[in-house]
Amino acid sequence: MTESTSAADADRSVDAHARAELARLRGSIDNIDAAIVHMLAERFKCTQEVGRLKAEYRLPPADPGREKEQIERLRRLAESARLDPAFAEKFLNFIIAEVIRHHERIAGA
């Protein structure tokens, strides 16, 4: 075997290793994304019920006091999980904004 052939072999095996690692990590990412979708679907099932309850009892769609507690709790959880708390807060606010839109639609129906 020549020197250049063995260098090419080494390159190919690094490529194969990198491709295998990428495929493995992407497999886990796909599983995590699926879990997130399922968890969000369950959360929205609960909030749809909350929306119907609030509409029935003429309660306001948004509850800023509850949101403040949720954000404080989620920021603490994020910190202990080494996740950026600002990101966790933004993510929760994004979800809650969508929930409030659903509540408003239910109340207006």
Ligand SMILES: O=C(O)C(=O)C[C@]1(C(=O)O)C=C[C@@H](O)C=C1
């Ligand atoms: O807990 C409620 O009152 C809800 O309507 C649910 C929820 C949420 O998605 O967590 C949404 C809107 C409120 O402002 C607070 C919390």
